[in-house]
Amino acid sequence: xxxxxxxxxxxxxxxxxxxxxxxxxxxxxxxxxxxxxxxxxxxxxxxxxxxxxxxxxxxxxxxxxxxxxxxxxxxxxxxxxxxxxxxxxxxxxxxxxxxxxxxxxxxxxxxxxxxxxxxxxxxxxxxxxxxxxxxxxxxxxxxxxxxxxxxxxxxxxxxxxxxxxxxxxxxx
Amino acid sequence: xxxxxxxxxxxxxxxxxxxxxxxxxxxxxxxxxxxxxxxxxxxxxxxxxxxxxxxxxxxxxxxxxxxxxxxxxxxxxxxxxxxxxxxxxxxxxxxxxxxxxxxxxxxxxxxxxxxxxxxxxxxxxxxxxxxxxxxxxxxxxxxxxxxxxxxxxxxxxxxxxxxxxxxxxxxxxxxxxxxxxxxxxxxxxxxxxxxxxxxxxxxxxxxxxxxxxxxxxxxxxxxxxxxxxxxxxxxxxxxxxxxxxxxxxxxxxxxxxxxxxxxxxxxxxxxxxxxxxxxxxxxxxxxxxxxxxxxxxxxxxxxxxxxxxxxxxxxxxxxxxxxxxxxxxxxxxxxxxxxxxxxxxxxxxxxxxxxxxx
Numbered sequence: 138x139x140x141x142x143x144x145x146x147x148x149x150x151x152x153x154x155x156x157x158x159x160x161x162x163x164x165x166x167x168x169x170x171x172x173x174x175x176x177x178x179x180x181x182x183x184x185x186x187x188x189x190x191x192x193x194x195x196x197x198x199x200x201x202x203x204x205x206x207x208x209x210x211x212x213x214x215x216x217x218x219x220x221x222x223x224x225x226x227x228x229x230x231x232x233x234x235x236x237x238x239x240x241x242x243x244x245x246x247x248x249x250x251x252x253x254x255x256x257x258x259x260x261x262x263x264x265x266x267x268x269x270x271x272x273x274x275x276x277x278x279x280x281x282x283x284x285x286x287x288x289x290x291x292x293x294x295x296x297x298x299x300x301x302x303x304x305x306x307x308x309x
Numbered sequence: 310x311x312x313x314x315x316x317x318x319x320x321x322x323x324x325x326x327x328x329x330x331x332x333x334x335x336x337x338x339x340x341x342x343x344x345x346x347x348x349x350x351x352x353x354x355x356x357x358x359x360x361x362x363x364x365x366x367x368x369x370x371x372x373x374x375x376x377x378x379x380x381x382x383x384x385x386x387x388x389x390x391x392x393x394x395x396x397x398x399x400x401x402x403x404x405x406x407x408x409x410x411x412x413x414x415x416x417x418x419x420x421x422x423x424x425x426x427x428x429x430x431x432x433x434x435x436x437x438x439x440x441x442x443x444x445x446x447x448x449x450x451x452x453x454x455x456x457x458x459x460x461x462x463x464x465x466x467x468x469x470x471x472x473x474x475x476x477x478x479x480x481x482x483x484x485x486x487x488x489x490x491x492x493x494x495x496x497x498x499x500x501x502x503x504x505x506x507x508x509x510x511x512x513x514x515x516x517x518x519x520x521x522x523x524x525x526x527x528x529x530x531x532x533x534x535x536x537x538x539x540x541x542x543x544x545x546x547x548x549x550x551x552x553x554x555x556x557x558x559x560x561x562x563x564x565x566x567x568x569x570x571x572x573x574x575x576x577x578x579x580x581x582x583x584x585x586x587x588x589x590x591x592x593x594x595x596x597x598x599x600x601x602x603x604x605x606x607x608x609x610x611x612x613x614x615x616x617x618x619x620x621x622x623x624x625x626x627x628x629x630x631x632x633x634x635x636x637x638x639x640x641x642x643x644x645x646x647x648x649x650x651x652x653x654x655x656x657x658x659x660x661x662x663x664x665x666x667x
Binding site: 152155156159160163164167168171172177181184185186187188189190192193247248251264267268298300 | 311313314317318320321322324326327329330331333334336337338340341342344345
C-alpha cells in the first residue's frame with residue numbers, strides 16, 4: 138500500500154494505517170527531538186507527546202499529502218514545548234550537554250556545536266532542510282513561515298556556520 | 310551537497326535509536342486511543358446525562374476525564390502566559406509564535422474531537438501483536454499464566470471492540486521498558502454477580518489503574534475496580550459483567566500482553582436467588598484485607614464492591630437461606646468472627662447491597 142493510501146486511511150480513522158505511518162517515521166521524530174534535548178529520556182517523551190497529539194488530531198487533517206509536514210509540525214512544537222517546560226523547572230546544565238558532544242576533531246564543525254551556535258528557528262530550518270531533506274515549501278508550511286523568510290534563515294544560518302554552498306545549491 | 314553539511318548530516322543520522330522507541334510509540338498510541346474513547350464517553354454522557362445521572366461509577370470516570378481536560382487547558386494557558394512575559398526579548402518572538410500556534414493546534418484539536426462523529430466508528434483493534442504463549446485453561450473458574458517478575462508496572466489496560474466481541478488488553482513494563490513476558494498472574498471467574506479478578510504478582514505499580522474506568526464502555530462490563538492487596542507486590546483488580554459472558558484469556562509474549570476476549574454468553578435460564586455470607590461494607594482499605602485474611606481458607610472468598618461503592622468480603626454463597634445461615638455459624642466459630650458476618654439474598658446479576666456493620 139502506498140503512503141498516500143495509508144495517509145488517507147489514517148485520516149479516515151484507520152488505526153492500523155496510522156500505526157504503520159508512525160512506525161515508519163518514529164526514528165525521524167526521535168532524531169529530531171534528540172537534537173533539541175540531547176538526552177534519550179526527554180527525546181522519548183517528545184516522541185510520545187507527538188504520537189499522542191497526532192493520533193488525537195489526525196482526523197482534522199484535510200489533505201493526506203500534508204501528513205508528513207503536519208506530523209513534523211507537531212513534533213517540532215512538542216520539542217520546543219518540552220524545552221520551555223523543562224527550562225521553567227531547571228536550566229540545562231551546560232556541562233552535561235557537553236558530555237554528549239562527540240570529540241571535536243581538528244577544529245571541524247561538530248553537529249551539536251553547529252546547532253548550538255544557531256537560534257532555535259534557524260536550527261530547525263537547517264535541520265529540516267539538510268538532515269531531513271525536506272523541500273523548502275514544506276518547511277515553510279511546517280513552520281507556518283513565509284518561504285522568503287525560510288530562505289533568508291537558511292542563508293544566514295549557513296553563513297554563521299561558515300558553510301559555503303555552490304551557486305544555486307540552496308534551491309535545489 | 311557541501312562537505313561540511315554532509316558530515317553534519319552523517320552525525321545526525323548516527324544519533325542512536327534506543328530500543329525503547331517502539332514501546333514508547335505503542336504506548337503513546339494506546340493512551341491516545343483511550344483518551345479518544347474517553348472523549349467519546351463524555352460526549353455520550355452529555356447526550357444522555359439524565360439517564361446516567363444516578364450511576365455514580367460512570368460519573369466518576371467522567372470527572373477524571375474533565376480533570377484531565379482542565380489540566381491540559383491550564384498547561385496551554387501557562388505556555389502562552391510565559392511567552393507573553395518574554396515579549397520584550399526580540400529573539401524569543403518566534404518562540405512566542407510557536408507557543409501560540411501550539412495553543413492553536415490544541416484548540417483546533419479540541420474542537421475537532423468534539424465535533425467529529427467519524428471518531429465513533431474507529432476503535433480499531435491491535436491486541437495480540439506478540440507471539441501467543443497459551444490460551445488459559447480454566448479449572449473451576451481459576452487459571453494462571455506468566456512468569457515471576459519483580460518491579461513490574463501494569464502500565465496499560467485497553468478496551469478494543471471487535472465485531473461481536475470485546476477485548477481487554479493488559480500490558481506490562483519494567484523500568485519503562487515493555488516486558489517480553491507477562492508477569493505471573495492468576496485469574497478467577499465467579500458468578501452471582503459475574504466477576505473476573507486478576508491478581509498480578511511482582512507488580513509494584515499500577516499506572517493503568519485509571520484505565521479501568523474505560524472498561525465500563527464495554528457493553529459487557531458493569532464495573533471495574535482495584536481491590537485491596539495483601540502485599541505491596543501484588544496488584545489485583547476485578548471486572549464485573551453485566552450479563553452472562555463467554556470469556557477467553559490469552560497470554561502473549563514479545564511483547565508481553567494478556568488479552569481477555571468477551572462474547573455474549575448463553576442467556577441464563579432463570580437462576581434461583583442465592584444466599585451470600587458476607588461481611589458488612591466498608592470504604593476501600595485495610596478492612597477488606599483483614600477480613601479476607603481471616604477467611605483465607607474458604608475456597609470461594611472474594612472481595613466485592615457493593616451498589617453504594619463500598620467494599621465487602623464474601624465468604625461464599627449457597628442455594629438456600631438455611632444452608633447460608635449454618636455456614637455463617639460455622640465461619641463465626643471457626644474464625645472467631647461473631648457478629649461480623651451477614652446473610653444476603655441476591656438475584657443472578659445483582660450487585661451486593663451496602664450493609665452497615667454494628
